[in-house]
Amino acid sequence: xxxxxxxxxxxxxxxxxxxxxxxxxxxxxxxxxxxxxxxxxxxxxxxxxxxxxxxxxxxxxxxxxxxxxxxxxxxxxxxxxxxxxxxxxxxxxxxxxxxxxxxxxxxxxxxxxxxxxxxxxxxxxxxxxxxxxxxxxxxxxxxxxxxxxxxxxxxxxxxxxxxxxxxxxxxxxxxxxxxxxxxxxxxxxxxxxxxxxxxxxxxxxxxxxxxxxxxxxxxxxxxxxxxxxxxxxxxxxxxxxxxxxxxxxxxxxxxxxxxxxxxxxxxxxxxxxxxxxxxxxxxxxxxxxxxxxxxxxxxxxxxxxxxxxxxxxxxxxxxxxxxxxxxxxxxxxxxxxxxxxxxxxxxxxxxxxxxxxxxxxxxxxxxxxxxxxxxxxxxxxxxxxxxxxxxxxxxxxxxxxxxxxxxxxxxxxxxxxxxxxxxxxxxxxxxxxxxxxxxxxxxxxxxxxxxxxxxxxxxxxxxxxxxxxxxxxxxxxxxxx
Numbered sequence: 001x002x003x004x005x006x007x008x009x010x011x012x013x014x015x016x017x018x019x020x021x022x023x024x025x026x027x028x029x030x031x032x033x034x035x036x037x038x039x040x041x042x043x044x045x046x047x048x049x050x051x052x053x054x055x056x057x058x059x060x061x062x063x064x065x066x067x068x069x070x071x072x073x074x075x076x077x078x079x080x081x082x083x084x085x086x087x088x089x090x091x092x093x094x095x096x097x098x099x100x101x102x103x104x105x106x107x108x109x110x111x112x113x114x115x116x117x118x119x120x121x122x123x124x125x126x127x128x129x130x131x132x133x134x135x136x137x138x139x140x141x142x143x144x145x146x147x148x149x150x151x152x153x154x155x156x157x158x159x160x161x162x163x164x165x166x167x168x169x170x171x172x173x174x175x176x177x178x179x180x181x182x183x184x185x186x187x188x189x190x191x192x193x194x195x196x197x198x199x200x201x202x203x204x205x206x207x208x209x210x211x212x213x214x215x216x217x218x219x220x221x222x223x224x225x226x227x228x229x230x231x232x233x234x235x236x237x238x239x240x241x242x243x244x245x246x247x248x249x250x251x252x253x254x255x256x257x258x259x260x261x262x263x264x265x266x267x268x269x270x271x272x273x274x275x276x277x278x279x280x281x282x283x284x285x286x287x288x289x290x291x292x293x294x295x296x297x298x299x300x301x302x303x304x305x306x307x308x309x310x311x312x313x314x315x316x317x318x319x320x321x322x323x324x325x326x327x328x329x330x331x332x333x334x335x336x337x338x339x340x341x342x343x344x345x346x347x348x349x350x351x352x353x354x355x356x357x358x359x360x361x362x363x364x365x366x367x368x369x370x371x372x373x374x375x376x377x378x379x380x381x382x383x384x385x386x387x388x389x390x391x392x393x394x395x396x397x398x399x400x401x402x403x404x405x406x407x408x409x410x411x412x413x414x415x416x417x418x419x420x421x422x423x424x425x426x427x428x429x430x431x432x433x434x435x436x437x438x439x440x441x442x443x444x445x446x447x448x449x450x451x452x453x454x455x456x457x458x459x460x461x462x463x464x465x466x467x468x469x470x471x472x473x474x475x476x477x478x479x480x481x
Contacts, residue, residue, distance in 0.1 A: 024075045025082070025102045032103045036064065036110070047072075047354075047374065047386070048185075052113060062098055065109040068386060070353075077185070078107055084157055084184045085111065093148040095168070095180045116169025116177045123232075132299035135261060138232040139295035141179060142225075143286065148181035149225055150282035153218045158196070160186040162224035163205045164231070190217060204237040208246045209276050219276040222285070226271025233260055235304040238272065248274035256304055263290035317448050320434065321469060324412045326394035341393045351387040413465050424459035425449075 023029060039052040042063060053064040072078060082100045089097040096112035116122065119141065123133060145167060152159050159166075161183065171177040186200050195215045201207070207223035209216045230238045234256060239245040250272055251257070252265055267288050270280040285291065344352050344360030352360070358373050377388065414420070418429040431445035452460050452468050460468075 023102050024078065024107055025100060029103055030101050032101055032108055038064065053110065061113050062110045063113045067107045069105055069107065081184045081187065082109060084187050087155060088151060091151050093144050093178060093180055094151060095182045114168035114170050114180055116171045119164040119167050122169050134297050134299055135233065135264060135295040136297040139291055142229050142232060143291050144179035145225055145228060146282050146285045149221045150286060153282050156190045157187055158190060158218055159184065159221050160188065160200050161202060162221050163202050164228060204239065206245065208248060208274055211242050211246055216276065219279045222271050222279050222282060226268055229271065230268055233264055233300065248272060256300060261290065261296055263294045317452060318469060321412045323391055324415045325408045326391050328411045329394065337394050341390055351389045352393060353387050357388065409466050409469055413462055424461055425465065426459050
């Protein structure tokens, strides 16, 4: 739940009236505003918005994930999400489920409010208080992640979207705070005789068997967790694109790997085994000597910390820059994409809904499963309003080579360079651009500048901008045509 969420949905939009319509959750519709007061927005995706909320009867604070019914890809999926959360609730390292409700327009999932921030935020706080970060620190954090995965697997649940953003600390207290797995929107039960082949997961963390569209099981969560461990110890993901993931060649030569313990590298190799049948189980990860006692308590190279923060910030700016590049493409360059957009936008509203995207892709001969179309929608919907506008569609479907062309990069750079200095993007300039596109505020701009600014002059120069844009690709470029 990053700082770059777009404008929040007014709480008044959640006011409903009782209607004797068929319900998704199989229980009566409620007037949600009589039960809870919605507070500030915590996070937003293309399919749901998460708010802080207060239970009126008790005054207790919770998190509430509100899913517009018009965005529901499958009624079964949301019922499964709620059922899994109920079944996993009450155990360590899993966010606690409180209740679910349905009104005229929304399904609401009310759960424990985790106030301690994301994984990388906690590492940053660790460094501020202790002045360093060690393998032992990483092992303690990682044990909680694998414990959550192991709990899921023991209940025959595959999370299917294990990534740093889906783990939050329960509180700010460094000693008592627990790391909790959240967001079970992609999770499924393993059922005998049912093959799983849906292409789900997030860029960087997706397992090779998922990309190869082979049958898969619990092992995909182990792969994703292994990627997180690699990032925790180096500050960078091991694989930058689909081809690298399929090859599975792990770099242990570059910094800081020569200084990382043999035990850590052994565990990563066992988790990132290309052969899912040979991959280590969650139970055995928790029994690995590096996890139990061998992780050394010596500081990791400081470059790892700066990379961790930069890794988060880069994706935010790159997504916005892609949109800017799309806006500047010529009619000739985007003629075929424009035709594709118009054919999908059947109601001629100027934006594509999930249903229009799904129908349009089917018509074009795409065999994408529903979960992958959903992810595509999430990735392309830059402003998080539940639809893809023309520019969002173009930016998500541009071919990779466009980013290699200097004129496109230069035009994008100049868009952010509001005072036309031709040399730098300042925090104020980035803040203006982000507000123009409904993508963030002053704090978000400050964070991005500080992480992409390699020479620490408080600005992003053209060279730094190009390096960021030419780094690993974004999930937003998944449409193939």
